[in-house]
Amino acid sequence: MISLATIREAHDRIRPYIHRTPVLTNHTINDRVGAELFFKCENFQKVGAFKARGGLNAVLQVAEHQEGKAITTHSSGNHAQAVAFAARQVGMPAYIVMPRTAPQVKKNAVRNYGADIIECEPTLDAREAGVRDVIERTGAVLVHPFDDDRVIAGQATAAKELIEDFGTEKSFDTILAPVGGGGLLSGTSLITHYLSPTTRVIAGEPEGAADAILSFRSGRVEKAPYINTIADGLMTNLSERTLRLIREHVADILTVSDEEIIAAMRLVWERMKIIIEPSCAVPLAAVLKHKDQFAGQRVGIILTGGNVDLGKLPF
Amino acid sequence: MISLATIREAHDRIRPYIHRTPVLTNHTINDRVGAELFFKCENFQKVGAFKARGGLNAVLQVAEHQEGKAITTHSSGNHAQAVAFAARQVGMPAYIVMPRTAPQVKKNAVRNYGADIIECEPTLDAREAGVRDVIERTGAVLVHPFDDDRVIAGQATAAKELIEDFGTEKSFDTILAPVGGGGLLSGTSLITHYLSPTTRVIAGEPEGAADAILSFRSGRVEKAPYINTIADGLMTNLSERTLRLIREHVADILTVSDEEIIAAMRLVWERMKIIIEPSCAVPLAAVLKHKDQFAGQRVGIILTGGNVDLGKLPF
Known part of the structure; x- marks a missing residue:
C-alpha cells in the first residue's frame, strides 16, 4: 500500500537531488488540439528522464537502512542511468x-x-540471470525498474509537482502518462487519486507494444501480440503490482501508431523547441488522435524523457 | 544615440507581446568549460528567436506614430517571421x-x-529593389533587420533581462552574443555598458562569414573573405551604425569553424535537451574553443534562436 504519506516522504527524500522541472505550455499545440495542455518537462530531469525520481527514492532507502553493500539492476535505458546516478549520490x-x-x-x-x-x-532471462549473479557475488540489492513500491512512489512525485504547480486552483480534467512496465503510470494515477480525485488518468501506449491495454481489459498480465515500435522505453510488460494499481486508478489506455508518435515528437521539437524521446511523445500522440475526448479540457501531460540518439532520428 | 531610457521604453513597449524567456544552466557544460554559464533562451521566444524583440519595437512605433500604411522588410530568416508577427499584432x-x-x-x-x-x-540587389518597389506601391515603412536604432534597442532587451535576472547581485564577467549584421551584438553591448559596466561583451563569428572581425579591426565595413558556413543567420555584413557601436562597446570577436559550431550545437541538444539553431551555437563554440579566457568566470550567453529544419540536421 503506497499511501499519500509514503509519496510525500519520497518527495522529501529525493528533493535535494532532483530538479523541480518546469511546466510548459504552447499556444500552437493548444490551438491544434482545442484544449489547454500543461507539459511537465521531465526531459529536463537529472539523467534526462523521470526515472531519476524512482531510482533515487529506492537507492536512498537502501543506503539509509543499510540493506546491502551495493545496488544492481538490469536495464538498457533510462533506469540504468537513474540507478547509476542514485548510487553515486550515496557513494x-x-x-x-x-x-x-x-x-x-x-x-x-x-x-x-x-x-x-x-x-x-x-534476453530477459539473461538479464535476470546476470542480476542474480551480481547479487550472489556482491551482496547487491536489486532496484527493479517498476515492480517496486519505492520506485513507484518516486515516480509519483512528477505528477505531484504538476498538480501542486498547476492543478490546485483549477483541477486538471485529465492527466496522461505513457505506459511501459507501468511504474510511472501507477504512481501518477495513485497521486492523482489522492490529490485531485476528479481528474481522470489516461495512458498512452504504442500499438507495437500493446500489452497494457490487453492486461487492463482482461485483468491478467498479458503479453503484447507483437513488439515493433520506435518507443523503446515502453516495450516492457506490466507486473501484477502495476496492473492492480492501474486497473484501480486509470480510466483508459489509448494506443497510437509509430507514425503518430513521430508526428507528435516532431510537433514538440518544432513548436516547443525542446528535445523529447519517442516514448515521451506517446501521450500527446494519443491526445492529437482523440481530440474530441479532450476538447475544452485542462490536460496535464508528463513528458518523460529526452534521451535520443541524434545520429538516428526518425525525421 | 540609444540611451538607457530608450532601451527601457523599448522593453515596456514590447513586454506585453514577448515571453520573458528562462535562463538555464547545465552542470555538465559548466564542468567541461570550467566556468559558470547562464544561457538566455531566446529559442523559446515568440517566432522562435530574439528577432521578435527588435521587430516588435520598430513595428509598434511605426503603428503608434502612423508612419505608414504597411510594413516591409527583406529577409530569408527569423527577421521575416518577426516582422510578419509584429505587423499582425498591430493589424x-x-x-x-x-x-x-x-x-x-x-x-x-x-x-x-x-x-x-x-x-x-x-541577391542583395534584388532584395533591396523588391523592397523599394513595395514602398512605392504600398506606402510601406521599411524595418531593416539590424541597421535601425529601434531594432537595436529591441534586441538589447534580451541581455537586459539576462542581467536583471542573473547579473545584479554578482555581475557577469563576460556576456557573449553571435554577430551577423550586428543588431543583437550592438544592443547587447550597449545595455551591458549601461547596466553592468565591468562586464566584457564578446562576440562569436563563424570563420565562414568573417566580416565583423575584419571590420572590428580596420574600423571600416569590410566584406568576408568568403561565405561558407552552416550558421545561416550570420552571413550578413555589419553596417556603419552597428560597426560604430561594436567598436565602442565590444571587447573582442572570436571566430569558430563549422565543425566547432556543430559540436557546440550537439552538446546543447544532448545535455540541455533544447533545440537551438546553428547560428545560435556560435558563442558557446567560442567559449569551448577558448576555455582559458573564461576559466572560473560567470558567463552569460544569449541563445538566439531555435528554428531548424529537422529534415536537414548536421548530425
Missing part, C-alpha cells in the same frame, strides 16, 4: 546488467556515473 | 521580400502570420 557501488546490444552512448552514460556494467545477451 | 499589412530560394518552411511560417511574400532573386 555505493552500482552493478548494471545491460544487454551487449545496448547503444554505446547509453553504456558510456552509465559508466560516467561511476557504475560497473555487466554485459549479457539481449 | 497592419506586411510585405516580406524573400529570395525565391528560401526554404518552403520559412515561407509558410511568414504566411501563417498573415504577411504577403514577394519573391525575388537571391
Whole structure:
C-alpha cells in the first residue's frame, strides 16, 4: 500500500537531488488540439528522464537502512542511468546488467556515473540471470525498474509537482502518462487519486507494444501480440503490482501508431523547441488522435524523457 | 544615440507581446568549460528567436506614430517571421521580400502570420529593389533587420533581462552574443555598458562569414573573405551604425569553424535537451574553443534562436 504519506516522504527524500522541472505550455499545440495542455518537462530531469525520481527514492532507502553493500539492476535505458546516478549520490557501488546490444552512448552514460556494467545477451532471462549473479557475488540489492513500491512512489512525485504547480486552483480534467512496465503510470494515477480525485488518468501506449491495454481489459498480465515500435522505453510488460494499481486508478489506455508518435515528437521539437524521446511523445500522440475526448479540457501531460540518439532520428 | 531610457521604453513597449524567456544552466557544460554559464533562451521566444524583440519595437512605433500604411522588410530568416508577427499584432499589412530560394518552411511560417511574400532573386540587389518597389506601391515603412536604432534597442532587451535576472547581485564577467549584421551584438553591448559596466561583451563569428572581425579591426565595413558556413543567420555584413557601436562597446570577436559550431550545437541538444539553431551555437563554440579566457568566470550567453529544419540536421 503506497499511501499519500509514503509519496510525500519520497518527495522529501529525493528533493535535494532532483530538479523541480518546469511546466510548459504552447499556444500552437493548444490551438491544434482545442484544449489547454500543461507539459511537465521531465526531459529536463537529472539523467534526462523521470526515472531519476524512482531510482533515487529506492537507492536512498537502501543506503539509509543499510540493506546491502551495493545496488544492481538490469536495464538498457533510462533506469540504468537513474540507478547509476542514485548510487553515486550515496557513494555505493552500482552493478548494471545491460544487454551487449545496448547503444554505446547509453553504456558510456552509465559508466560516467561511476557504475560497473555487466554485459549479457539481449534476453530477459539473461538479464535476470546476470542480476542474480551480481547479487550472489556482491551482496547487491536489486532496484527493479517498476515492480517496486519505492520506485513507484518516486515516480509519483512528477505528477505531484504538476498538480501542486498547476492543478490546485483549477483541477486538471485529465492527466496522461505513457505506459511501459507501468511504474510511472501507477504512481501518477495513485497521486492523482489522492490529490485531485476528479481528474481522470489516461495512458498512452504504442500499438507495437500493446500489452497494457490487453492486461487492463482482461485483468491478467498479458503479453503484447507483437513488439515493433520506435518507443523503446515502453516495450516492457506490466507486473501484477502495476496492473492492480492501474486497473484501480486509470480510466483508459489509448494506443497510437509509430507514425503518430513521430508526428507528435516532431510537433514538440518544432513548436516547443525542446528535445523529447519517442516514448515521451506517446501521450500527446494519443491526445492529437482523440481530440474530441479532450476538447475544452485542462490536460496535464508528463513528458518523460529526452534521451535520443541524434545520429538516428526518425525525421 | 540609444540611451538607457530608450532601451527601457523599448522593453515596456514590447513586454506585453514577448515571453520573458528562462535562463538555464547545465552542470555538465559548466564542468567541461570550467566556468559558470547562464544561457538566455531566446529559442523559446515568440517566432522562435530574439528577432521578435527588435521587430516588435520598430513595428509598434511605426503603428503608434502612423508612419505608414504597411510594413516591409527583406529577409530569408527569423527577421521575416518577426516582422510578419509584429505587423499582425498591430493589424497592419506586411510585405516580406524573400529570395525565391528560401526554404518552403520559412515561407509558410511568414504566411501563417498573415504577411504577403514577394519573391525575388537571391541577391542583395534584388532584395533591396523588391523592397523599394513595395514602398512605392504600398506606402510601406521599411524595418531593416539590424541597421535601425529601434531594432537595436529591441534586441538589447534580451541581455537586459539576462542581467536583471542573473547579473545584479554578482555581475557577469563576460556576456557573449553571435554577430551577423550586428543588431543583437550592438544592443547587447550597449545595455551591458549601461547596466553592468565591468562586464566584457564578446562576440562569436563563424570563420565562414568573417566580416565583423575584419571590420572590428580596420574600423571600416569590410566584406568576408568568403561565405561558407552552416550558421545561416550570420552571413550578413555589419553596417556603419552597428560597426560604430561594436567598436565602442565590444571587447573582442572570436571566430569558430563549422565543425566547432556543430559540436557546440550537439552538446546543447544532448545535455540541455533544447533545440537551438546553428547560428545560435556560435558563442558557446567560442567559449569551448577558448576555455582559458573564461576559466572560473560567470558567463552569460544569449541563445538566439531555435528554428531548424529537422529534415536537414548536421548530425
